[in-house]
Amino acid sequence: MVGVVYVKPEKHNTYCDYPFKQISLKHWNKNKLLEYTPCCMMMDYGNNMMQWKGASDLDPKEAFESVRFDRLRNDLKSGVKNESCKTCWNSEREGITSPRLYSMEHDDESTFELRQLDLSISNKCNLMCRMCNYGSSHKFLKELKFFKKNNLLDRVKKATSDYYVDESYLPNSLSSKQFDWLIDNTEKIKILKISGGEPFYDDNVIKLLSKYVSDNTAKNTILQFNTNGTLFNDKTLNLHKQFKSIDHYISVDGVDQMYDYIRYPYTFKKFNNSILNYVNLPNILALRFACVISSLNILNMDEWLFHMLSLSGKHKYYFSFQKVRPFDRGISINLLPIKLLEESKDRLLNNDYSNFYSHRFFDDCKSLIEIIDGAIKHNKCNRKKMLEEITLFDKSRKQNYENYLDVKLVDWLKNE
Numbered sequence: 001m002v003g004v005v006y007v008k009p010e011k012h013n014t015y016c017d018y019p020f021k022q023i024s025l026k027h028w029n030k031n032k033l034l035e036y037t038p039c040c041m042m043m044d045y046g047n048n049m050m051q052w053k054g055a056s057d058l059d060p061k062e063a064f065e066s067v068r069f070d071r072l073r074n075d076l077k078s079g080v081k082n083e084s085c086k087t088c089w090n091s092e093r094e095g096i097t098s099p100r101l102y103s104m105e106h107d108d109e110s111t112f113e114l115r116q117l118d119l120s121i122s123n124k125c126n127l128m129c130r131m132c133n134y135g136s137s138h139k140f141l142k143e144l145k146f147f148k149k150n151n152l153l154d155r156v157k158k159a160t161s162d163y164y165v166d167e168s169y170l171p172n173s174l175s176s177k178q179f180d181w182l183i184d185n186t187e188k189i190k191i192l193k194i195s196g197g198e199p200f201y202d203d204n205v206i207k208l209l210s211k212y213v214s215d216n217t218a219k220n221t222i223l224q225f226n227t228n229g230t231l232f233n234d235k236t237l238n239l240h241k242q243f244k245s246i247d248h249y250i251s252v253d254g255v256d257q258m259y260d261y262i263r264y265p266y267t268f269k270k271f272n273n274s275i276l277n278y279v280n281l282p283n284i285l286a287l288r289f290a291c292v293i294s295s296l297n298i299l300n301m302d303e304w305l306f307h308m309l310s311l312s313g314k315h316k317y318y319f320s321f322q323k324v325r326p327f328d329r330g331i332s333i334n335l336l337p338i339k340l341l342e343e344s345k346d347r348l349l350n351n352d353y354s355n356f357y358s359h360r361f362f363d364d365c366k367s368l369i370e371i372i373d374g375a376i377k378h379n380k381c382n383r384k385k386m387l388e389e390i391t392l393f394d395k396s397r398k399q400n401y402e403n404y405l406d407v408k409l410v411d412w413l414k415n416e
C-alpha cells in the first residue's frame, strides 16, 4: 500500500502524518501487545483509545491496514477531530504546539506507506538514575531490596510522592510476534524508533540491527533511539555506520561529579568517552541531548550547556529539558527556595555563550528559563522533603550529597 498524500499538518487543519506512515507498539502486558496506535501520544495511561481487541494476533502491517486505522486517517484528513487524538486537540486548545504539528519533522516525504515503527522494549538498563524507577530500569531491584530490608520503602515512596514503584509495567516485547515480524521485514521499516530501558543494553536489539545489516537494508534506514549514550563501543558503532543516518536522543543530566551522582553507578568519564566516539560517526543527522531538570542539577546547568555545546562541534544540535516528575517529589525544583531558583537563572543568563549562538540555542534556553520561572511561580519550598529524598538514596548508594551538589544548595540543605 503506497500512495501519495499532499496535505501537511497545520494549525488550521486536522491532518497528522503519523497514521499514514507509522505504527507505535507501546502498550504491552509482558510479551503480549495490547494495542496498536499511530504514535506514543495516544497512550492515555492504559485507556484503549483505538478500541483494540486481539491486537496481539495482528502483525504491524495488518494493523496498519485495518479499518480502525482507515477510520482515523479519513477523519484526520477531512477535518474531523477523532476522539483518539484528544492529547493533540487539548494541547492546541491551550495554545501549545501539539505532536501532530511536527509529525513530518523527521520524514517530510508525502507518502502513504508503513515505514516507521516506534517500539518500547523492556526495563533492561545498565543505570539507576536518581529520577528514575524500577518501572524503567531493572537495576532498581537490588535497591528495592535494600529499602525493604531496612524498613525504608514507605519513607522513600513518600519522599518521591509515590514515584518509586516496586513493579514494572514495561514489556518484554523482544520475544513477541511483532518483533519477529520486524526481524523478517527490515526492508519495510525505514525509520526505527526504540525506547527502553536502554536499547543498546539488550542483545535482541543488537541482533535486530545486525539483521538490518545482513539484509542490506540498513543503508535505507534511519535509527532514532532514546538512549543513555553509555554504550557506544566498537561493536555498536560499527553497526551504526552501516545505517543511512542516526538521530538518537541522548539523555544526560550533568557533567563531572553531578553526572556521577545522578546517573549512578556510571561515571562521567566513561560517558564522555562513549559520546566522543559517537560524535565522530559520519552519518549523524543531529545531536540531541535531553536533560531532566531537578533540584540536584539546576544550579549547574550553565556547565551542562557549555559542555554539550562543546561536544556538538560541527553538528546541528537540539537540547530538550523536562522537569522531573512528579512535580511535588523531594527533588523537584518547585521545592527549592526562590533565592536559589533566581540564582540558577542568573547563572544561565550571565554567561557568555556568544561563540555558540544560534537561533536554536536561544529557543532551547528559553524553555529552560521558562521551567525555572514556572518553579518560582508555583513555589512550594520544602527543605525537609528534599533532604529526605536526597539522604535516603545517599544511604542506599553510599554517596554523600555534600561531595556532589552545588555549595549553595548544600548550605541551604544543611543550615537553614
Ligand code: SF4
Residues within 6 Å of the ligand: 016, 017, 018, 019, 038, 039, 040, 041, 042, 084, 085, 086, 087, 088, 098, 099, 100, 103
Ligand atoms: S493527531 Fe496527535 S494523537 Fe493523533 S495520531 Fe497524530 S500525534 Fe498522535
